[in-house]
Amino acid sequence: MKVLVAVKRVVDYNVKIRIKPDGSGVDTANLKMSMNPFDEIAVEEAVRWKEKGLATEVVVVSIGPQAAQDTLRTGLAMGADRALLIKTDAEVQPLAVAKLLKAAAEREKPDVVILGKQAIDDDSNQTGQMLAALLGWPQGTFISATEKTGEGRLSVVREIDGGLETLSLAPPCVLTTDLRLNEPRYASLPNIMKAKKKPLDTVAPEELGVDIAPRLTLVKVEEPPRRKAGVIVGSVGELVDRLKNEAKVL
């Protein structure tokens, strides 16, 4: 089974972002960037499949500027075999990302594409589902467990609002990861060194024949309303009293 994993370079999840004073966007200059946490889980899953003999090859793909190479190298250091950078400095919205990934999938012919369920910058939660639709493949989103079953199918457990749900999918298929699928490894220094020698191809969106023009225009970005600082109460008794008589929620 060949696996394609899509990874995105995003502002690190521990970094507090700043909104530009003129409201024209989020200032990401000089911030620590990392692989989207859900994508790390996706890479980890594919690498585990390879270690278990389920996957034959793991290819990581990213769409973004030259610096997205670092994210791909992280994926290679975790154990992926090859990388593909679809290089562009333009803003690429989820539909265009899905179209580019479709082109990549047509080139690479994977049996499974794994993506993070959402990127923690734009929080869209769209790309995997869109890719599945464009390829005409079934999808298993928000997954917390996978298992290979008979007839070459995959059984996947999904996190849904009421609990958990299990689907059986026939590859080729698209999976998107939830937090509890696995705990991604840290790349070891020797593996980081080895990753530098692994193949990394670069293509342009135009070479893949995909129009990436954005459909959404950003009008402005604002701070969300701030909560007023509260009070520290001295005792459980005071808390109950204030909830009853001041906040009137009890």
Next chain:
Amino acid sequence: MRALVLAEHDNRSLKPATHAAVTAALALGGSADVLVAGAGAAAAAEAAAKIAGVGRVLLADDPAHAEALAEPLADLLVGLAAEYDALLAPATACGKNAMPRVAALLDVQQISEIVAVVDADTFVRPIYAGNALATVRSSDAKKVITVRTTAFEKAAETGAAPVEAIAAAAPCDAARFLERRVVESVRPELTAARVVVAGGRGIGSDGAFALVSQLADLLGGAVGASRAAVDAGFIPNDAQVGQTGKIVAPDLYIAVGISGAIQHIAGMKDSKVIVAINKDGEAPIFQVADYGLVADVFEAVPALIDSLSA
């Protein structure tokens, strides 16, 4: 402007997320129909017909839609899309799963989790775990939208729309439903509860998590949790509140033993009143709490339970 809203339901009953999505749909400035896709879902369709402002309810009642699998559901919506200018769904697990598929098949860039409608093309949505609000304008002729349900009032139930049966989509064998393990609870649903008591890693064990449930029951509330509490196995995943869990906005949110990571705050900061109980006075949760109590969970919560049951 004609809008179609995908109903959230479990065949037997309609979920209030639908009512919020209808409010968002009507804010686009036109009419709104509701689609109920299910199997044996007539009761859900009847309930949808009562939502104020709904023009008609389309009911696709067929085994193909029994489990709300995304593949047939998306095909069904795409088949109906020609008649509508906008397709909306609540941003539930089901809506998030199916709508991007619809959008891609229609060559539309979806607008996820809107919290406000500015005009028929312009919407506000949170980004970066709710640390910024982006206003975006769509150039797509047709809109595909998911709605953050806590941001819209729930439409009233004073309507009487007709229910029309429509044909279902073809089933898809490439994705088969095997089973669902739903956490049965007598408590109110987390996203609709008036009170939420949420526990974090600070609770320490699944045994001790009973304190959180006990407090919730006493207040007639739902039980929530941080990611760390779910990861530790104190409570099932459906209780996770946050950027990647559920978004809640109850009248009262009590966070117990939760530090207040931005990913958690993203899911509860629109609650009316926030109470935090944490033994670390520096915990970031106190920055968003209206009432903070610096105390050990194992002293404060039993005392709170005593005082409330007195």
